[in-house]
Structures are given as C-alpha cells and as structure tokens.
Amino acid sequence: MASERMTVAKAMVKALTAEGVKTVFGYPGAAICPFYDELINSDIRHILVRHEANGGHAASGYARMTRKPAVAIATSGPGATNIITAIATAYMDSIPMVVITGQVSSEQIGRDVFQEADITGAAEPFVKHSYLVKNPAEVPVIFKNAFYIAGTGRPGPVLIDMPFDVQKAEIDFEYPETVDIRSYKPSVQGNKLQIKRAIAAIRNSKKPLICAGGGIFTAGAEKLLQQFMQLADIPVVNTMMGLSSVPADNPLYYGMIGMHGVKCANYAINHCDLLILLGARVGDRAVTAINRLDGITVIHIDVDPAEIGKNLAATIPVVGDVRYILQQLIEQAENYDHYDWRQELNTVKNQSEPKAAAKDGFVNPKEFIKRLAKKLPSDVIISADVGQNQIWTCNNIELKSGRLITSGGMGTMGYSVPAALGAKAASPMSEVIAICGDGSFQMQFMELATMIQHDIPVKIIVMSNNRLGMVREVQTNAYGNRLTAVFLDGSPDFIKLAESYGIPAKRVTDIKDADGAIDEMLGAKGCYLLEARVAEDEKTIL
Amino acid sequence: MKHTISILVENHAGVLARVAGLFARRGFNIDSLAVGVTEDEKVSRITIIADGTAYTLEQIEKQLNKLIDVIKVRHLPTEELLSRELVLIKVSCLPSQRAELISIAEIAKAKISDISVNTMTLELSDSVSRIKTFEELLRPYGIKETVRTGSIAMQKGGASMK
Numbered sequence: 001m002a003s004e005r006m007t008v009a010k011a012m013v014k015a016l017t018a019e020g021v022k023t024v025f026g027y028p029g030a031a032i033c034p035f036y037d038e039l040i041n042s043d044i045r046h047i048l049v050r051h052e053a054n055g056g057h058a059a060s061g062y063a064r065m066t067r068k069p070a071v072a073i074a075t076s077g078p079g080a081t082n083i084i085t086a087i088a089t090a091y092m093d094s095i096p097m098v099v100i101t102g103q104v105s106s107e108q109i110g111r112d113v114f115q116e117a118d119i120t121g122a123a124e125p126f127v128k129h130s131y132l133v134k135n136p137a138e139v140p141v142i143f144k145n146a147f148y149i150a151g152t153g154r155p156g157p158v159l160i161d162m163p164f165d166v167q168k169a170e171i172d173f174e175y176p177e178t179v180d181i182r183s184y185k186p187s188v189q190g191n192k193l194q195i196k197r198a199i200a201a202i203r204n205s206k207k208p209l210i211c212a213g214g215g216i217f218t219a220g221a222e223k224l225l226q227q228f229m230q231l232a233d234i235p236v237v238n239t240m241m242g243l244s245s246v247p248a249d250n251p252l253y254y255g256m257i258g259m260h261g262v263k264c265a266n267y268a269i270n271h272c273d274l275l276i277l278l279g280a281r282v283g284d285r286a287v288t289a290i291n292r293l294d295g296i297t298v299i300h301i302d303v304d305p306a307e308i309g310k311n312l313a314a315t316i317p318v319v320g321d322v323r324y325i326l327q328q329l330i331e332q333a334e335n336y337d338h339y340d341w342r343q344e345l346n347t348v349k350n351q352s353e354p355k356a357a358a359k360d361g362f363v364n365p366k367e368f369i370k371r372l373a374k375k376l377p378s379d380v381i382i383s384a385d386v387g388q389n390q391i392w393t394c395n396n397i398e399l400k401s402g403r404l405i406t407s408g409g410m411g412t413m414g415y416s417v418p419a420a421l422g423a424k425a426a427s428p429m430s431e432v433i434a435i436c437g438d439g440s441f442q443m444q445f446m447e448l449a450t451m452i453q454h455d456i457p458v459k460i461i462v463m464s465n466n467r468l469g470m471v472r473e474v475q476t477n478a479y480g481n482r483l484t485a486v487f488l489d490g491s492p493d494f495i496k497l498a499e500s501y502g503i504p505a506k507r508v509t510d511i512k513d514a515d516g517a518i519d520e521m522l523g524a525k526g527c528y529l530l531e532a533r534v535a536e537d538e539k540t541i542l
Numbered sequence: 543m544k545h546t547i548s549i550l551v552e553n554h555a556g557v558l559a560r561v562a563g564l565f566a567r568r569g570f571n572i573d574s575l576a577v578g579v580t581e582d583e584k585v586s587r588i589t590i591i592a593d594g595t596a597y598t599l600e601q602i603e604k605q606l607n608k609l610i611d612v613i614k615v616r617h618l619p620t621e622e623l624l625s626r627e628l629v630l631i632k633v634s635c636l637p638s639q640r641a642e643l644i645s646i647a648e649i650a651k652a653k654i655s656d657i658s659v660n661t662m663t664l665e666l667s668d669s670v671s672r673i674k675t676f677e678e679l680l681r682p683y684g685i686k687e688t689v690r691t692g693s694i695a696m697q698k699g700g701a702s703m704k
C-alpha cells in the first residue's frame with residue numbers, strides 16, 4: 001500500500017475506518033475540531049451524547065457487545081476530565097476502549113492555557129496505556145498499537161491525547177498491517193504442565209466448583225464453559241461480572257457469590273474442596289463471602305498473571321486465554337459424576353425464601369424483577385445500574401439467554417442507561433433494558449435525548465424509592481439507622497419527564513399491574529420508561 | 543525487607559512517571575531510584591531500592607510487567623548483587639583538619655573533589671553500607687551537605703538482563 005499525503009485529522013479517521021470502527025460516541029469542543037471536521041466525511045456514525053462520561057459508558061456498552069475496542073471522543077480540559085470516570089469504570093471491568101481526547105497545541109502544553117488538562121497524567125492510574133502524541137508521523141502506528149493493546153490480553157481502555165497542532169499537521173499516511181510491541185506479548189496458551197495439574201486436581205475432587213467471572217465474555221468462552229461444566233459435572237457460580245455466562249436454568253448453576261450474592265452460591269464456595277476460578281479476579285466484595293480457604297485447592301485461570309494470587313492464594317495458577325485453556329480442559333477431562341455434591345447444593349438452593357410482599361402503593365422489587373424475567377425475549381440485554389436495584393436485578397433476573405452488563409468493579413452510578421444505549425447501537429435487533437434507581441437515573445437521564453436524536457430505542461426501568469437506597473441500607477445496618485443525605489425529595493415526576501422527551505412512560509405501584517406494564521414496555525417500538533415504585537425500607541441483605 | 547528491582551523500559555517521555563506512580567499507588571515505598579540510558583539508547587534502566595513484603599514485591603513485579611513501556615523487570619537477589627552508589631559529602635574543615643580528612647579519604651578510597659577555606663568535599667562510589675560508614679566517619683567534622691545518586695545495581699558474574 002502506497003502512502004498518501006494528508007492531515008493527521010484525516011489520518012485518524014482513516015485509522016478508525018481501518019480498524020473497522022462503525023460507531024463512535026463523542027462530545028466536541030474546539031481542541032478536537034480538526035478531527036470532527038474530517039469525521040463528517042466518513043461513514044462512521046457519530047453519536048452525540050450529552051455528557052462525556054456517558055460517551056465513555058456508551059462505548060463500554062458497545063464494546064461489551066462487539067467484544068472489540070469501542071471509541072469515545074472528548075475535547076481537551078473539561079471534556080477530558082469528564083470522561084475519566086468512564087475510563088476508570090472500563091479499566092476496572094477490563095473493557096476494551098480507545099478514548100481520543102483533543103489537547104491544546106503542543107507549544108502551549110504546560111502553560112495552563114485555556115482548557116488545558118494533563119489528561120494522560122490524570123488518567124494514568126486507570127488506563128491500560130496512553131499516548132500524548134507529539135510526533136505527527138507516529139499517528140498511524142499509535143492508533144494501530146492502541147487498538148491492539150486495548151483489545152488483546154486483558155482488555156482495557158487506551159487513551160490517545162491529540163494536540164490541536166498535531167491534528168492539523170500533514171503526514172504521509174500508511175496504516176501498518178502488523179503490530180510489534182516488544183514489551184507487550186500477552187500469553188495465550190496456558191502452561192501444559194499446569195493444565196495437567198489442574199486436571200489431576202479435578203479428578204481427585206469430590207466437591208469441585210467453578211466460579212466464572214467476566215473473563216468468560218472477554219474470551220468469548222460461554223459455550224466452552226457450558227461444555228466443560230456439563231462434561232465434568234461441575235457446579236458453577238458467578239461473580240457479578242460473570243452473570244449470564246451460564247443459563248440460569250442450567251441445573252448446575254447456583255447463582256452469584258459475594259457480599260450481595262445468594263445463599264447457595266456462598267454455601268457452595270464455602271463447602272467445595274476445589275475452587276476453579278475462571279476469568280475472575282474475585283474482587284473484595286466477592287471474596288468477603290469466603291470464610292474458609294485452607295485445605296481447599298484453588299485453580300486460578302486468568303489471562304492477567306497479576307490477578308493470580310492477588311486476592312486469593314492459588315494452588316494451581318494457569319495464565320492464559322480462558323477460551324484456549326477451557327479447550328484444553330475439555331480435551332483432557334473425563335465424565336465425572338458429582339451427584340452427592342449436587343444434591344447437597346440443591347438442598348440449600350431449594351430452601352424456600354420468605355414470601356415476597358410489599359406495602360400498599362409499592363411493588364416488591366424482587367417479585368417485580370422475577371415477573372420481568374419471565375417475559376424477556378431470548379436476545380435481551382439487561383444493563384443494571386448500581387445500588388439496591390443492581391442487586392435485586394442480578395439475583396432475580398435469572399437470564400436463560402441474552403446478556404447482563406453492569407459496572408462491577410467500580411460500581412459507577414449512571415452506567416446503565418448510557419451503557420444500554422451503546423449496547424443497543426451495537427445490537428440494534430436485541431431488546432435492551434436499563435434498570436436503575438431514582439438516584440442513578442438522575443445522573444444519566446440527559447441521555448434520553450441522545451436516544452431520541454439517534455433513534456436508539458432503549459427501555460428503561462426506574463426502581464424508585466425516593467432514596468439512595470443502598471446507602472440508606474448501609475446507614476440502617478451500620479450507623480444505627482441515622483439516615484442522612486439519602487433522601488431524594490425534589491426529584492421530578494419521571495413519567496412527565498419521559499413524556500417531555502416524547503417517550504411513553506408508566507408508573508407501577510401495585511404488583512397486580514406489573515405484568516400488563518411490562519408487556520406494554522416490551523411491546524413498545526421505541527424508547528419506553530417504566531417506573532416501579534419500591535418501598536424505601538426494602539432490603540438487599542436479608 | 544529491602545529489594546533491588548532493575549527495570550528496563552522504553553526510553554520515552556513519561557515512562558518514569560508511570561513507574562513511580564505505580565509504586566505509589568500500590569503502597570510500595572521507594573528508598574532510592576536511579577535512571578539512566580543503557581547500551582541501547584532506546585532503552586533506559588531504572589534501578590529501584592524499595593521496601594515491602596514478599597506479597598507486595600510479587601504484585602509490584604507483576605504490575606510493572608503490565609506497563610506497556612516496561613520491557614523487563616528483575617528482582618536482583620541480594621547474594622548476587624553488584625551495587626554502587628555515588629555520594630558527594632561537603633564537610634566543615636579548618637585548614638588544621640585537612641590532613642586528618644585526607645587520611646580518612648585515603649582509607650575509604652574516596653576522592654577529594656573540592657576544597658575551600660573552611661570546607662572539603664569528598665566523593666565516594668561504593669556500596670550503600672560502606673557509604674554509611676564513611677558518612678559516620680565524617681559526621682564529627684560537621685556535614686554541611688550530602689548528595690547521593692541512588693543505587694545502581696547489576697547481577698554479578700556472566701549473566702545479563704537481556
């Protein structure tokens with residue numbers, strides 16, 4: 001391919017096109033104008049979000065569907081600092097993303113000029129890598145490397161900070177075909193010996209348990225996981241990030257572990273004799289539920305060696321691509337039978353839960369999510385926010401197919417709606433539903449406009465309790481019920497708010513009306529908002 | 543426990559900030575840090591002496607390896623360590639004390655780098671512990687200023703990090 005003379009701005013667009021980028025999420029400003037001036041000449045769809053953080057979250061939702069790096073764009077200074085939360089959120093959950101920010105002109109950097117922010121410095125703790133581009137000629141290689149780094153190994157966000165003058169410089173553009181970064185060679189194949197040891201441990205185990213995390217999705221290994229658990233007859237639990245990697249109706253599936261997990265999943269993890277961590281970093285909120293570790297064998301399979309032994313000591317570490325290692329395990333495993341162990345777990349699973357009730361004028365949140373679950377189409381994508389609504393959703397949605405996404409590591413309120421928007425942009429044929437609280441909804445409802453403007457019909461469920469419910473629960477449990485700064489008085493009427501965007505909306509205050517309202521929501525062609533009124537004293541921890 | 547960590551990095555702007563930031567974020571205290579270009583001018587070597595438990599050390603090695611600009615990380619074992627630090631010490635020195643200080647310098651294999659009416663500046667390149675002893679010998683004269691480079695280190699014998 002011969003090189004072609006062009007501006008860097010045009011080269012950036014060419015690079016995105018070469019990377020197969022179809023959609024970007026952004027918010028412009030003067031420092032990124034040269035790029036925008038070229039973007040308009042391309043086939044790339046630009047979705048104008050209403051806040052840069054939401055652009056980042058939308059890219060995250062998009063990337064979680066396509067499993068390729070998604071692109072978010074912001075201008076210099078405040079635009080760049082606004083997107084940091086989204087970068088950090090993506091970093092914690094290993095989401096591949098390339099974030100492009102405008103920067104003041106090179107010769108002005110360091111002088112505190114208008115809208116200057118050291119964004120590569122500020123975002124450093126949260127990026128997989130970053131570039132402050134100084135040499136225009138390096139732009140093609142930087143873009144090539146950025147996409148490669150973001151999308152391979154343990155994925156994560158890569159930031160490219162583009163000074164104004166660099167965007168306007170002219171270069172000979174030729175997009176590299178291959179990548180060669182001497183210091184970055186992620187390992188894919190697990191060590192053969194370690195895999196042998198893992199198999200031996202599985203063979204010797206009477207009570208094995210798989211704990212599957214978000215790495216299953218990264219590796220695209222859902223099918224392989226199901227094949228392996230079925231073959232080796234091993235019960236499975238999920239971390240929050242791993243939810244929906246196994247159909248919830250699979251008899252070997254026992255739910256989510258952790259501080260907010262379900263009883264039988266935590267029972268399983270405390271009674272197994274072999275724990276197989278698959279693409280899970282077992283964050284502290286997941287680990288708190290593990291009381292007993294000595295004497296059990298832990299096989300930890302992860303692409304990131306730094307995760308192994310960080311939160312949980314591993315007896316048998318296996319570093320590599322979960323997909324590849326699962327293939328190896330399937331080849332070497334035999335047909336085991338863990339009938340007694342399953343029976344033991346089933347006894348816990350079948351213990352009856354207290355009957356779900358609710359005060360007059362409210363729906364029981366768990367019951368509501370269960371009803372919703374029954375009606376979901378098979379291709380559904382659920383985007384859960386943070387707070388009580390997240391826990392109710394995670395533990396009751398029980399997806400048999402489709403996908404659940406949420407901000408697991410960072411617990412970023414305001415993630416669900418923009419992430420749903422991004423997911424819908426990537427999978428327009430899927431039903432995409434964001435579920436959030438009335439607190440988090442007010443951190444993100446500006447994106448209703450984005451959905452209308454760009455025709456991205458997402459459904460939204462607001463579980464409103466007029467409280468920052470999760471914090472209220474913490475204050476009730478740990479601060480003698482001294483409630484402070486958790487009241488959401490002054491909130492708007494969400495139905496009227498939705499209608500002002502032209503979005504049909506309905507409020508449910510009685511579980512009797514839930515089915516009808518859910519049907520109406522699912523039947524709606526465009527966006528729809530459903531508010532479910534939840535009593536302020538509902539709990540997540542029983 | 544003190545650890546000597548030798549890190550080969552791409553000689554790019556900002557790499558030192560990434561490495562130093564990582565240490566700070568992960569709660570690993572840096573005792574000394576020295577940076578310089580290697581035999582390959584595109585590669586720099588950062589030598590860090592740091593304090594921490596075996597767990598933190600393992601984490602720091604793994605996290606350093608995740609930085610894209612880090613080419614190689616080695617924890618240099620104490621037994622095989624060839625380590626040097628350069629120190630400049632300016633001490634008060636009356637003309638009558640010069641002979642004494644010169645003999646201390648000779649014994650310690652230090653150089654006299656500068657002299658003024660009332661001071662003498664000595665220069666020593668040696669191991670951290672011998673530098674400490676040297677400093678103690680000079681202390682009674684009144685140390686006006688000390689400048690140290692931080693340790694640089696390499697593995698003894700034929701092995702190299704590449």
Ligand SMILES: Cc1ncc(C[n+]2csc(CCOP(=O)(O)OP(=O)(O)O)c2C)c(N)n1
Nearest residue numbers: 387388389411413437438439440468469470
């Ligand atoms: C950006 C951000 N700010 C603060 C928090 C702390 N926080 C966690 S849950 C929560 C309450 C969420 O309230 P709401 O969205 O109404 O949901 P609910 O818990 O009532 O379901 C808060 C404030 C957070 N996770 N993220």
